[in-house]
Amino acid sequence: xxxxxxxxxxxxxxxxxxxxxxxxxxxxxxxxxxxxxxxxxxxxxxxxxxxxxxxxxxxxxxxxxxxxxxxxxxxxxxxxxxxxxxxxxxxxxxxxxxxxxxxxxxxxxxxxxxxxxxxxxxxxxxxxxxxxxxxxxxxxxxxxxxxxxxxxxxxxxxxxxxxxxxxxxxxxxxxxxxxxxxxxxxxxxxxxxxxxxxxxxxxxxxxxxxxxxxxxxxxxxxxxxxxxxxxxxxxxxxxxxxxxxxxxxxxxxxxxxxxxxxxxxxxxxxxxxxxxxxxxxxxxxxxxxxxxxxxx
Amino acid sequence: xxxxxxxxxxxxxxxxxxxxxxxxxxxxxxxxxxxxxxxxxxxxxxxxxxxxxxxxxxxxxxxxxxxxxxxxxxxxxxxxxxxxxxxxxxxxxxxxxxxxxxxxxxxxxxxxxxxxxxxxxxxxxxxxxxxxxxxxxxxxxxxxxxxxxxxxxxxxxxxxxxxxxxxxxxxxxxxxxxxxxxxxxxxxxxxxxxxxxxxxxxxxxxxxxxxxxxxxxxxxxxxxxxxxxxxxxxxxxxxxxxxxxxxxxxxxxxxxxxxxxxxxxxxxxxxxxxxxxxxxxxxxxxxxxxxxxxxxxxxxxxxxxxxxxxxxxxxxxxxxxxxxxxxxxxxxxxxxxxxxxxxxxxxxxxxxxxxxxxxxxxxxxxxxxxxxxxxxxx
Numbered sequence: 001x002x003x004x005x006x007x008x009x010x011x012x013x014x015x016x017x018x019x020x021x022x023x024x025x026x027x028x029x030x031x032x033x034x035x036x037x038x039x040x041x042x043x044x045x046x047x048x049x050x051x052x053x054x055x056x057x058x059x060x061x062x063x064x065x066x067x068x069x070x071x072x073x074x075x076x077x078x079x080x081x082x083x084x085x086x087x088x089x090x091x092x093x094x095x096x097x098x099x100x101x102x103x104x105x106x107x108x109x110x111x112x113x114x115x116x117x118x119x120x121x122x123x124x125x126x127x128x129x130x131x132x133x134x135x136x137x138x139x140x141x142x143x144x145x146x147x148x149x150x151x152x153x154x155x156x157x158x159x160x161x162x163x164x165x166x167x168x169x170x171x172x173x174x175x176x177x178x179x180x181x182x183x184x185x186x187x188x189x190x191x192x193x194x195x196x197x198x199x200x201x202x203x204x205x206x207x208x209x210x211x212x213x214x215x216x217x218x219x220x221x222x223x224x225x226x227x228x229x230x231x232x233x234x235x236x237x238x239x240x241x242x243x244x245x246x247x248x249x250x251x252x253x254x255x256x257x258x259x260x261x262x263x264x265x266x267x268x269x270x271x272x273x274x275x276x277x278x279x280x281x282x283x284x285x286x287x288x289x290x291x292x293x294x295x296x
Numbered sequence: 297x298x299x300x301x302x303x304x305x306x307x308x309x310x311x312x313x314x315x316x317x318x319x320x321x322x323x324x325x326x327x328x329x330x331x332x333x334x335x336x337x338x339x340x341x342x343x344x345x346x347x348x349x350x351x352x353x354x355x356x357x358x359x360x361x362x363x364x365x366x367x368x369x370x371x372x373x374x375x376x377x378x379x380x381x382x383x384x385x386x387x388x389x390x391x392x393x394x395x396x397x398x399x400x401x402x403x404x405x406x407x408x409x410x411x412x413x414x415x416x417x418x419x420x421x422x423x424x425x426x427x428x429x430x431x432x433x434x435x436x437x438x439x440x441x442x443x444x445x446x447x448x449x450x451x452x453x454x455x456x457x458x459x460x461x462x463x464x465x466x467x468x469x470x471x472x473x474x475x476x477x478x479x480x481x482x483x484x485x486x487x488x489x490x491x492x493x494x495x496x497x498x499x500x501x502x503x504x505x506x507x508x509x510x511x512x513x514x515x516x517x518x519x520x521x522x523x524x525x526x527x528x529x530x531x532x533x534x535x536x537x538x539x540x541x542x543x544x545x546x547x548x549x550x551x552x553x554x555x556x557x558x559x560x561x562x563x564x565x566x567x568x569x570x571x572x573x574x575x576x577x578x579x580x581x582x583x584x585x586x587x588x589x590x591x592x593x594x595x596x597x598x599x600x601x602x603x604x605x606x607x608x609x610x611x612x613x614x615x616x617x618x619x620x621x622x623x624x625x626x627x628x629x630x631x632x633x634x635x636x637x638x639x640x641x642x643x644x645x646x647x648x649x650x651x652x653x654x655x656x657x658x659x660x661x662x663x664x665x666x667x668x669x670x671x672x673x674x
Contacts, residue, residue, distance in 0.1 A: 038441075041441050050445040058434065058441070060429060066400075066401075067409060067434065069403050070409070070410070070414075071406045075410070077412065103396065263439045263442075266439070266502040
């Protein structure tokens with residue numbers, strides 16, 4: 001059975017979607033409602049699912065890289081037919097954790113695939129200000145990790161590279177680094193306006209000429225497996241599903257109060273039990289001071 | 297006592313805390329103190345051997361437990377705590393790491409996410425600052441932030457606090473920093489029995505544990521009971537130990553300072569002051585119940601720690617007493633802590649920068665209104 005453990009950054013919802021996380025589950029996490037399997041503890045897009053072997057996303061940049069190496073070490077110790085995979089951006093490779101992780105992975109000889117999405121931008125920092133090395137692939141080499149640079153906008157090339165990497169990682173118990181060259185056509189996030197720090201025509205060019213989805217679509221259309229009608233139908237259907245998921249998630253209540261206090265430790269400590277009791281008592285006595293839809 | 301009638305404060309409108317309720321159920325113990333209580337003791341053991349045997353037994357009992365750190369393998373441990381373990385368990389389970397605290401801590405946490413039980417050694421906790429993001433953000437908070445999906449059964453251990461003549465960058469105490477973080481458990485063993493019982497409990501615990509040892513205690517020998525030598529032995533996390541019972545003043549301490557507090561108690565006994573010495577054993581969770589019960593009995597408190605005074609462990613204990621047992625105090629709380637300076641190297645200056653037994657004695661006397669001067673002098 002195919003197995004992997006993923007330590008992700010935050011641009012990998014595609015991976016989670018592929019592994020079976022539903023659109024509704026994504027929406028529930030973003031709204032932090034009572035169906036969120038993250039119990040409303042995290043900011044949007046910090047997904048996680050033990051069921052899908054996807055470690056909950058953390059905000060701290062680059063920390064997932066050594067985590068993936070540690071989990072890979074565990075897989076190696078247990079002689080599992082599996083590897084771990086971790087994603088990070090060009091900016092993430094400047095963190096101390098990146099260097100430590102690659103070094104350790106090489107020394108400990110563990111089955112981990114490092115995938116660097118080099119999209120040229122870390123918020124407003126272009127890669128020329130991030131590093132002066134020849135991209136990320138030479139860094140992997142420097143640490144003694146087998147590394148490859150791939151056109152990140154070519155879906156087939158990426159598929160083949162990762163497939164091969166997985167075989168090598170598990171079969172030879174060694175780390176692999178894949179540098180996927182691409183471009184961040186969108187803004188860093190919804191609070192960013194990237195036209196403030198880069199030329200609009202640069203963004204347009206990449207969006208028009210190099211969009212990986214467009215490239216893949218042209219290929220499958222050429223093969224006769226897809227058509228413009230299918231495309232239009234599919235887009236419309238998925239858009240409806242996403243909007244529906246959002247609408248549903250928005251209406252669901254927030255998590256109950258007890259989830260404020262659970263999971264700090266494996267077993268709730270007395271001081272938190274006491275605080276929860278005290279909070280419930282306060283709500284009971286002064287209901288007018290608390291929102292009416294507070295779930296007990 | 298001083299003939300002051302203790303008034304119960306009028307009932308507050310909010311129901312009494314659980315701590316308050318528990319305290320009301322504890323009867324005041326009869327006057328008198330006992331020497332340290334041992335069952336049947338023939339064997340003595342150094343703290344070093346206690347830690348080594350605890351690691352050995354837990355690694356033997358559970359194949360998921362492994363040790364990682366600088367010099368833990370071939371060198372037998374920077375302080376020989378892991379002596380013999382590489383030979384017995386092999387390089388898969390005793391890993392000598394490159395000099396990257398942030399790296400191997402992150403890797404340990406990743407292995408714990410998967411389900412192994414790493415014991416990560418810091419050569420001293422001063423170096424844990426390189427890795428503190430992983431300890432706090434990747435380990436302590438993960439169970440909560442993943443809504444219980446990721447538990448982190450990891451132990452971070454190593455020497456903490458001042459050694460002797462190692463200067464400022466090797467002498468800081470981290471009990472207060474780690475003790476303030478929810479999601480962590482923080483332990484501070486003193487004796488060999490503490491070391492064995494608490495390390496075993498820490499390794500078995502599903503939560504991340506910071507285990508603060510003390511380099512100067514490694515070589516000290518303590519009697520150990522037969523029960524403590526058993527491989528299934530463990531001590532409960534979150535329970536302090538009353539090392540010496542007393543009735544006039546409560547002295548709280550942890551790690552090396554417990555020894556100093558006991559010496560101070562001897563001196564005080566000769567001057568007619570009966571001190572109760574509490575070995576905290578656990579900084580988080582702090583055993584507020586035991587400390588408050590003791591202060592309600594003695595009405596006076598001296599807290600002792602090696603670390604910096606501001607935001608220290610003593611500050612938290614003080615706050616707990618004020619919140620729970622204010623009306624029982626007959627004197628202001630005295631905090632003994634290290635000097636508010638980076639630790640100097642020169643032996644005479646270093647001596648002045650850490651608490652000494654005399655400081656504890658003088659503080660206890662001040663709480664008993666028995667000293668001439670109010671100022672702490674060197």
